[in-house]
Amino acid sequence: MASSSLLLPILSLFLCYFLSLAPVNVEAQGNRRSLISSLVSEKLYNSIFLHKDDSVCPANNFYTYSSFIQSTRRFPKFGCTGSLCTRKREIAAFLAQISHETTGGWATAPDGPYSWGLCFKEEISPQSIYCDADSTEWPCVTGKSYHGRGPIQLSWNYNYGPAGNALGFNGLGNPEIVSNNSAIAFKTALWFWMTEQKPKPSCHDVMIGRYKATAADIEANRTAGFGLVTNIINGGLECGRPNDNRVNDRIGYFQRYAKLFNVDTGPNLDCANQKSF
Numbered sequence: 001m002a003s004s005s006l007l008l009p010i011l012s013l014f015l016c017y018f019l020s021l022a023p024v025n026v027e028a029q030g031n032r033r034s035l036i037s038s039l040v041s042e043k044l045y046n047s048i049f050l051h052k053d054d055s056v057c058p059a060n061n062f063y064t065y066s067s068f069i070q071s072t073r074r075f076p077k078f079g080c081t082g083s084l085c086t087r088k089r090e091i092a093a094f095l096a097q098i099s100h101e102t103t104g105g106w107a108t109a110p111d112g113p114y115s116w117g118l119c120f121k122e123e124i125s126p127q128s129i130y131c132d133a134d135s136t137e138w139p140c141v142t143g144k145s146y147h148g149r150g151p152i153q154l155s156w157n158y159n160y161g162p163a164g165n166a167l168g169f170n171g172l173g174n175p176e177i178v179s180n181n182s183a184i185a186f187k188t189a190l191w192f193w194m195t196e197q198k199p200k201p202s203c204h205d206v207m208i209g210r211y212k213a214t215a216a217d218i219e220a221n222r223t224a225g226f227g228l229v230t231n232i233i234n235g236g237l238e239c240g241r242p243n244d245n246r247v248n249d250r251i252g253y254f255q256r257y258a259k260l261f262n263v264d265t266g267p268n269l270d271c272a273n274q275k276s277f
């Protein structure tokens with residue numbers, strides 16, 4: 001007889017298989033709020049981010065549940081594409097990645113290191129203003145810094161510019177809004193998640209199984225899974241390095257959240273053998 005520790009993952013896999021036979025038609029659903037909030041209730045959200053509003057977290061009371069739900073309306077395919085298990089896994093992966101980017105946890109932290117996501121809303125002691133002068137399409141504004149802000153830690157002028165253009169704010173002239181407006185902060189994270197930036201696919205396409213590897217991807221061993229999402233986000237610094245602590249931290253968050261959503265993580269969790277884009 002299978003032990004109780006093994007039974008739940010096995011049942012979860014069977015459930016995911018049967019639910020995969022009935023994909024969701026977003027356009028036919030109507031109420032977007034009910035779709036996301038039915039999978040991420042406020043109670044679940046608070047249990048995921050146990051310490052985000054602690055006084056020791058600089059972002060306390062910034063990353064609200066209502067702002068998260070509001071931001072998802074701007075991206076109707078997020079968490080609403082594919083089977084129920086695919087949808088849950090994508091949301092868990094997104095929340096895991098933004099948790100790593102904003103973590104305040106440490107190895108012996110209360111409730112474990114993976115209960116401390118969304119603790120920061122702005123990069124600590126940025127090393128530069130992250131201005132790529134070669135990006136003539138998105139020129140830097142004098143006096144502005146494009147360091148990491150928000151859940152995904154949006155950085156560089158070539159990200160702030162198009163994000164603002166897509167979402168309706170002045171990304172180059174007013175990058176500070178990403179750390180001052182909770183809804184916009186979440187929207188920038190979802191914009192990055194949903195947007196293909198060639199040669200990189202979108203994180204969304206990878207997590208819903210729509211990623212089609214090119215010849216260059218195959219040669220670089222860029223296989224679909226959570227590890228490829230890490231490669232998209234920060235592969236130049238983290239991928240191609242066995243047992244990288246940053247990659248392991250992302251995986252730790254994802255494994256915890258997948259359990260809370262009652263889904264498996266899927267294959268290829270790390271990017272140790274992948275070349276960056």
